[in-house]
Amino acid sequence: MPAEDATTESNVLSTVTEHVVPRSRTPQMEVDRSEDAVLVARLQAGDESAFAHIVDAWSPMMLRVARTFVSTDASAQEIVQETWLGVVRGLDRFEGRSSVRTWVFRILTNLGKTRGVREARTVPLSSLSPSDTDGPTVDPSRFRGADDEWSNGWTPVGSPRAWSPSPEDAALAGEIRSQVATALQDLPERQRTVVSLRDVHGMSADEVCVALDISPANQRVLLHRGRARLRETLEDYYRGLTPVMSS
Amino acid sequence: MNSRDARRLDAAGQPIPGLQIDCIEVVELVTDYLEDAIDQATRDEIEAHLALCGPCQIYLDQMRTTIDVLGHVPVETLTDQAKADLVAAFRDFRAPDTTSG
Numbered sequence: 001m002p003a004e005d006a007t008t009e010s011n012v013l014s015t016v017t018e019h020v021v022p023r024s025r026t027p028q029m030e031v032d033r034s035e036d037a038v039l040v041a042r043l044q045a046g047d048e049s050a051f052a053h054i055v056d057a058w059s060p061m062m063l064r065v066a067r068t069f070v071s072t073d074a075s076a077q078e079i080v081q082e083t084w085l086g087v088v089r090g091l092d093r094f095e096g097r098s099s100v101r102t103w104v105f106r107i108l109t110n111l112g113k114t115r116g117v118r119e120a121r122t123v124p125l126s127s128l129s130p131s132d133t134d135g136p137t138v139d140p141s142r143f144r145g146a147d148d149e150w151s152n153g154w155t156p157v158g159s160p161r162a163w164s165p166s167p168e169d170a171a172l173a174g175e176i177r178s179q180v181a182t183a184l185q186d187l188p189e190r191q192r193t194v195v196s197l198r199d200v201h202g203m204s205a206d207e208v209c210v211a212l213d214i215s216p217a218n219q220r221v222l223l224h225r226g227r228a229r230l231r232e233t234l235e236d237y238y239r240g241l242t243p244v245m246s247s
Numbered sequence: 248m249n250s251r252d253a254r255r256l257d258a259a260g261q262p263i264p265g266l267q268i269d270c271i272e273v274v275e276l277v278t279d280y281l282e283d284a285i286d287q288a289t290r291d292e293i294e295a296h297l298a299l300c301g302p303c304q305i306y307l308d309q310m311r312t313t314i315d316v317l318g319h320v321p322v323e324t325l326t327d328q329a330k331a332d333l334v335a336a337f338r339d340f341r342a343p344d345t346t347s348g
Contacts, residue, residue: 046341052334059330060322073323080325084333088340136275138306143271149254152269159302160309167316180313181320199317205282216284224278231306231313 036099043091043100055084058101061201062108065211068193069112070119079115083108102207109211128218131188137228163238176234183233184226191226198223265295273303277310 042050059080066076066083086107094103142158144151154160167176184192184200193212197203203211209219255266268276268289273296279285280293297304325333 046338048334048338051337052330055325055330055333060324063323063325077325077329081329081333085336088333088337091341136271138271138274140271143269152271153300154270154302160305162305163309163312167312173319176316177319177321180316184317184320195317199314200320200322202318220278220282220284223282224275227278227310227313228274230317231309234309234313234316 037096039100040094040096044094051088054100054104058104059084061197061203062105064193064196064201065105065108066112068212069109069116075115075119079108079111082111086111102210105207105211128221129188129190132190132222132225137225138232160235161238163234167234176237179233179237180230183230187226187229191222191229194219194222195226195230199227264292265297265299268292268296270296270300270303273297273300274306277307280307281310281314 039050039054062080062083063073063076066079067073070076070079083104087104090107094100098106139158142155144153144155165172167173184195187195194208194214197208197211198205205216205219208214209216212219214222255263257263273293276285276289276293280290283290285293297307
């Protein structure tokens, strides 16, 4: 088998087989090829529930990917709908050389690129901007200076404090999600896209690199900066909760 | 050797695992660590550091917590009508051809 087939087929998460919406960060699993073959067989046999299931499970992340090609949510919706219609029409020709999910995303990105050119949207995601690479992600003043025996270690004031109560605490969960959702929208576009696809939608690193046409190293840089900024948002939120002590 | 380097070595002059890397570096390697995009020696050093350093352990835990919260942020999807239309298109296209023959 050609190497590229092996690569593309290693991208599938266990979403279909587990019948869960793919939002748990399951580590990238080996493809269960027999499970994917079952899905293909069900789809080709006209199993509506199998089709409805993948439409439910994959459309949110497909919309997010589509949105990188076009400038409006309405256009993104159209791309995703066109993609599914392409899937319906192409099913009989699908030979299972990649996973179903990889195939669906390939249709999506092809349609997105065409549509993006037509709408003359030119926001290349493939290169990093200064805001994506500038400086450390944690304020350097939180670490000890060069003269300190423990230089570059946390200062007592700069050390992170454990968050209490936990973000899952019923009293806080809603507010915390809302804070993070807002901060996510405020991230620079590339970081926002990568963090959304990885952490909100549960796509694998490989899938994100292919969908956005970025290198694995750049994907990690964007993910790191975005996550670090959002951690800081939560830290600020918790700092506001804590009764002010002597500072 | 200055005092800063000296504290990285044990009495026999051997490097102390976990002290070969600084907190300021650990926080920038957290994602590579979680993504398993580092070599084994660096991974071992980070883990030795985390075992010694409460604040870095908290920082790592908070990154994991942040990721977990992101997994619960609401997402947009197709409208129910659009989904129903797609399933109908699937049904029409996939329907066994019972009209002929």
